Amino acid sequence: MRRCNAIILRLVIDKFFPNPEAALADLPDGATVMIGGFGNAGMPAALIDALIAQGARDLTIVNNNAGNGDTGLAALLKAKRVKKILCSFPRQADSWHFDALYRAGEIELELVPQGTLAERIRAAGAGIGGFYTPTAFGTRLAEGKETRRIGDRDYVLEYPIHADYALIKADRADRWGNLVYRKTARNFAPIMASAAKCTVVQVRETVALGALDPEAIVTPGIFVKRVVKIAASLQKAA
Amino acid sequence: MKKLDRNQMAARVARDIPEGSVVNLGIGLPTLVGDHLPKGREIILHSENGVLGVGPRPAPGEEDEDLMNAGKEPVTLLTGGCYFHHADSFAMIRGRHLDFCVLGAFQVSVAGDLANWHTGGADAIPAVGGAMDLAVGAKKVLVMMEHLTKKGESKIVERCTYPLTGARCVNRIYTDLAVIDVKADGLHVVETVDGLSFEELQRLTGVPLKRLLTAA
Numbered sequence: 001m002r003r004c005n006a007i008i009l010r011l012v013i014d015k016f017f018p019n020p021e022a023a024l025a026d027l028p029d030g031a032t033v034m035i036g037g038f039g040n041a042g043m044p045a046a047l048i049d050a051l052i053a054q055g056a057r058d059l060t061i062v063n064n065n066a067g068n069g070d071t072g073l074a075a076l077l078k079a080k081r082v083k084k085i086l087c088s089f090p091r092q093a094d095s096w097h098f099d100a101l102y103r104a105g106e107i108e109l110e111l112v113p114q115g116t117l118a119e120r121i122r123a124a125g126a127g128i129g130g131f132y133t134p135t136a137f138g139t140r141l142a143e144g145k146e147t148r149r150i151g152d153r154d155y156v157l158e159y160p161i162h163a164d165y166a167l168i169k170a171d172r173a174d175r176w177g178n179l180v181y182r183k184t185a186r187n188f189a190p191i192m193a194s195a196a197k198c199t200v201v202q203v204r205e206t207v208a209l210g211a212l213d214p215e216a217i218v219t220p221g222i223f224v225k226r227v228v229k230i231a232a233s234l235q236k237a238a
Numbered sequence: 239m240k241k242l243d244r245n246q247m248a249a250r251v252a253r254d255i256p257e258g259s260v261v262n263l264g265i266g267l268p269t270l271v272g273d274h275l276p277k278g279r280e281i282i283l284h285s286e287n288g289v290l291g292v293g294p295r296p297a298p299g300e301e302d303e304d305l306m307n308a309g310k311e312p313v314t315l316l317t318g319g320c321y322f323h324h325a326d327s328f329a330m331i332r333g334r335h336l337d338f339c340v341l342g343a344f345q346v347s348v349a350g351d352l353a354n355w356h357t358g359g360a361d362a363i364p365a366v367g368g369a370m371d372l373a374v375g376a377k378k379v380l381v382m383m384e385h386l387t388k389k390g391e392s393k394i395v396e397r398c399t400y401p402l403t404g405a406r407c408v409n410r411i412y413t414d415l416a417v418i419d420v421k422a423d424g425l426h427v428v429e430t431v432d433g434l435s436f437e438e439l440q441r442l443t444g445v446p447l448k449r450l451l452t453a454a
Contacts, residue, residue, distance in 0.1 A: 038287040040303060042304070088366055088368070089366065091364070091365035092365075099363060111365070111366060113366050113367075114286060114324075114328065114368040115328030115331055116370075117324075118323075118327070118328050119325060121325070133332065136370045137404075137405065138405035139370060139402045141366065141370065183304040184305055184321060185304040187323065190325075
């Protein structure tokens, strides 16, 4: 980075953004947005709140669920910003906002088995054009899909899911965007980070470069574009 | 006859899980199996959301919202347990690394087809979660369900009328009336509850059963 002697020009890689609004300002209508979290664990609540305030509409959302209660993803659905959702488990005791939109025909649902959802996301991040999985063979969720017998098993062809943005939550980050997570809040975040053109991370703590143990970094910064520190008191859904 | 209650069913399944097994317990009734694993028998529980070594429910006030099971209930981590992301978690499942999974069911067919994710009703919102991956991925798929519907119809059927979760995937069925193995040549009754004869179980079940052992 230090190549100029005459002019003091230091190109610093600094992915820290001052607030969620700045980190999501350019997210356009019609974008495909992956949102991390499994239920509330790992849900980037502050980023979702900022997305609601930002106003982008006709979004395609990728998440394991379809919102719980009245906050986070459920609030985004309630605000009618989502035209389509890809998820494995929309129906829950407290998924009333999704349920109402679905029954009214106001949201499109692509139901994907959880492991296939994860692998389609992983495939996108890894540059894989498609893969054969045994999951869902012979079921309604494989109808219309190409199948193939390989060895003594039957498989279904599945395609990657790419995203324009991924909104995820991690525990700590440095300015290069290296991430570590906390317990089961990790879930979909590392694979979503790799599958989106612009990955925005909500973290509890930002640390100096070198403070994260290189052996323990889960998501290398190459998969991360923007990092926003959110005070611990604001980490949870309101 | 004495039907098993939910806890007795869970204890019955738990009895069959050997030391050293890696097991995934489905949401709902199967989760109860964890409470009945014999103390001192080392068994590793896997949860889809990225845990190996799931421990018991934390004491009240000790819950951590970043440490949940697949049913989104607070859990703990056993010493030696670890966390991983979702693609790794399902590589463990699909890649045949789990010894057992225990799933609930609406119906199981004579061939071992499993239906447990969708009633197919026009107004029903479908949700599949990890069930289809577990059904094809675990080395042994154990199903745990009541033997009869509320209307008294057998949930073990010639052919599933509900949409399938997986074809020919179930190895053993635990109900409140019996334990039944699914084999290539049909359903073998391993045991029945006290006071229930093989003949009576056969009458209630409707599809042909084979007598593996003399009923208790």
